Amino acid sequence: MPASRALAKSLGVSRDTIESSYAQLHAEGFIDRRVGSGSFVAEISEFLPRYQRAKRDVRHANRAPSLSKRGAAMFQSGGVCELLTPRPFAPGVPDTRSFPLSLWERTQRQVLKEVGTQALLHGSPQGAEPLRQAIADYVNLERGARASADRVLVLTSSQQAMMLCASMLLDPGERIFIEDPAYYGARNAFDAAGLECIPVSVDRQGVMVEPILSDPRRAKAIYLTPSHQFPTGATLSLDRRLALIDWAARNQAWIIEDDYDSEFHYAGKPTACVQGLDHRDRTIYIGTFTKSLFPGLRIGYAVLPQELVKPITIARTLLDGHTASVAQLTLARFVEGGHFGAHVRTMRGIYAQRLDVLTKLVVKHLGEFVTPQVPIGGLQMSCEFICDISERSVIDAARRVGIELLGLSALHADRKGKAGFLMGFAAYTPEELEVAVKKLATTLQREKRK
Incomplete structure (x- = not known):
C-alpha cells in the first residue's frame, strides 16, 4: 500500500485522515501493517477459492426466496x-382535507x-x-x-x-x-x-x-x-x-x-x-x-x-x-x-352528499355499462356490469388514466362472481367526482369498442 505521507500528499488530505483509514482497514482485517515495512493487503488465500465459488453459485442460482409455507x-x-397518494376511486379512503x-x-x-x-x-x-x-x-x-x-x-x-x-x-x-x-x-x-x-x-x-x-x-x-x-x-x-x-x-x-x-x-x-x-x-x-x-x-x-x-x-x-x-x-x-363525535357527524353529512352525487353521475355517464348498487353506509359503492366487457381490461385501462378501481369478481372465493368494480367516493369533492366519472366513461367507451 502507498506510504501514508505520500498518499496524503497525492490526495490533498491530512495525513491523520490516511492514518485513520489505514487503522480501520487493519482492524477489519483487510490489510496487514508491518513495522518498518509498511502496509500490505492481507492474505486470505485459504478462504478465497471458496468465497469466489460461492459468488459464482449465487450468480447462477435460482433467485426465488426460500420461504416457509406460511411465508x-x-x-x-x-x-x-x-x-400513498389516493386516486379516484380508491375504496376505503376518507377525506383528510376536511380533518x-x-x-x-x-x-x-x-x-x-x-x-x-x-x-x-x-x-x-x-x-x-x-x-x-x-x-x-x-x-x-x-x-x-x-x-x-x-x-x-x-x-x-x-x-x-x-x-x-x-x-x-x-x-x-x-x-x-x-x-x-x-x-x-x-x-x-x-x-x-x-x-x-x-x-x-x-x-x-x-x-x-x-x-x-x-x-x-x-x-x-x-x-x-x-x-x-x-x-x-x-x-x-x-x-x-x-x-x-x-x-x-x-x-x-x-x-x-x-x-x-x-x-x-x-x-x-x-x-x-x-x-x-x-x-x-x-x-x-x-x-x-x-x-x-x-x-x-x-x-x-x-x-x-x-x-x-x-x-x-x-x-x-x-x-x-x-x-x-x-x-x-x-x-x-x-x-x-367530543371532537371525534363532532367530526364523524360532519363527515357523515359530507359523505352522504358525495354518495348521492356519485350515484347520479354513474347513472348519467356510465348507465350503458353498469348498474350502481347504492349502499346505506360506508365509503364506497359497487357497480355491476350490464354489458359484455372485461373487468380486468377496464381496471387496467382505468389505472393508466389515473383512476383506481377494485374489481368485484376477485372478491369472490372462486373469482367468478358478478363482474364490476368498487368506487370509493369519500375522499373526493363533487367536482373531482364528475371529472373522474367522465374520464372513466371515455375509458369504458374505448374498451367496449375493442
Missing part, C-alpha cells in the same frame, strides 16, 4: 397495499404539556388506559357494545387484529367460515395463517346462515362484516345475528366481527353490533380509526372476551410491542372532548 402464502397473497388538523395539533400540545416526558416512554402493550376507556365508552354508546377498558386492546390496524385472531384462535388447516364475496384483507390474513376458508354466500340480508348451521364439519370461527357487508353493503338481519350467536356458543366457535366504517350510516340508525347481543361472550369486535379520522393515525382496536385479553396482548408484543403513546393519548383526549 410463501403471505407473499403470494400480495398483501394489503394502500396507495380539523389545527384542533388535533392543539390537543396534542395540551397532552404533552400535561404528561410531559412520560409520553415518550414505552406504553402498555394493551394500550393507554385513557384511550381504552374512551373506546369502551364510545362503542357502548354508539354501537350498543358491551365493552370495558380492561377488555379493549389497542392495535395499529384492523388488519393486525385479524392476523392475531387467525394465529391465536385457530391452527393451520382448521376451518373458518367467511363471507363470499369478502374483504380481501381478511381472506389474505386467513389464507396466510394456513386456515381453510369456507365461503358462504351473501344475499340482501347479509351472510346466509343455513349453510353454516347445516354443515356437518366443525368450524372454529366465522368472519363477518355485519353492519354493512363488504363489498355488497348488505346489513346482517337480526334473526341471522341471533342464529350465529347461538351457533358459536353451541360449537365453542368464535365470531370475528369487523365493524369497519360503522360510523358512516346514511339511511336511518345503524343496527347494534353483534358483540352487544352476544351474552355468551364468543364475539371479538374489531374497529379502527383509520377510516373515521385519517389513515396516518394507524390506531385500531379489538374488544375481546375476558379470557382472550392476556394471551392476545402477549401475542401482539411479539409483533410490534405497542402503539405510539403520544398518538394514543392525543386520540383519547380528542374522543373525550
Whole structure:
C-alpha cells in the first residue's frame, strides 16, 4: 500500500485522515501493517477459492426466496397495499382535507404539556388506559357494545387484529367460515395463517346462515362484516345475528366481527353490533380509526372476551410491542372532548352528499355499462356490469388514466362472481367526482369498442 505521507500528499488530505483509514482497514482485517515495512493487503488465500465459488453459485442460482409455507402464502397473497397518494376511486379512503388538523395539533400540545416526558416512554402493550376507556365508552354508546377498558386492546390496524385472531384462535388447516364475496384483507390474513376458508354466500340480508348451521364439519370461527357487508353493503338481519350467536356458543366457535366504517350510516340508525347481543361472550369486535379520522393515525382496536385479553396482548408484543403513546393519548383526549363525535357527524353529512352525487353521475355517464348498487353506509359503492366487457381490461385501462378501481369478481372465493368494480367516493369533492366519472366513461367507451 502507498506510504501514508505520500498518499496524503497525492490526495490533498491530512495525513491523520490516511492514518485513520489505514487503522480501520487493519482492524477489519483487510490489510496487514508491518513495522518498518509498511502496509500490505492481507492474505486470505485459504478462504478465497471458496468465497469466489460461492459468488459464482449465487450468480447462477435460482433467485426465488426460500420461504416457509406460511411465508410463501403471505407473499403470494400480495398483501394489503394502500396507495400513498389516493386516486379516484380508491375504496376505503376518507377525506383528510376536511380533518380539523389545527384542533388535533392543539390537543396534542395540551397532552404533552400535561404528561410531559412520560409520553415518550414505552406504553402498555394493551394500550393507554385513557384511550381504552374512551373506546369502551364510545362503542357502548354508539354501537350498543358491551365493552370495558380492561377488555379493549389497542392495535395499529384492523388488519393486525385479524392476523392475531387467525394465529391465536385457530391452527393451520382448521376451518373458518367467511363471507363470499369478502374483504380481501381478511381472506389474505386467513389464507396466510394456513386456515381453510369456507365461503358462504351473501344475499340482501347479509351472510346466509343455513349453510353454516347445516354443515356437518366443525368450524372454529366465522368472519363477518355485519353492519354493512363488504363489498355488497348488505346489513346482517337480526334473526341471522341471533342464529350465529347461538351457533358459536353451541360449537365453542368464535365470531370475528369487523365493524369497519360503522360510523358512516346514511339511511336511518345503524343496527347494534353483534358483540352487544352476544351474552355468551364468543364475539371479538374489531374497529379502527383509520377510516373515521385519517389513515396516518394507524390506531385500531379489538374488544375481546375476558379470557382472550392476556394471551392476545402477549401475542401482539411479539409483533410490534405497542402503539405510539403520544398518538394514543392525543386520540383519547380528542374522543373525550367530543371532537371525534363532532367530526364523524360532519363527515357523515359530507359523505352522504358525495354518495348521492356519485350515484347520479354513474347513472348519467356510465348507465350503458353498469348498474350502481347504492349502499346505506360506508365509503364506497359497487357497480355491476350490464354489458359484455372485461373487468380486468377496464381496471387496467382505468389505472393508466389515473383512476383506481377494485374489481368485484376477485372478491369472490372462486373469482367468478358478478363482474364490476368498487368506487370509493369519500375522499373526493363533487367536482373531482364528475371529472373522474367522465374520464372513466371515455375509458369504458374505448374498451367496449375493442
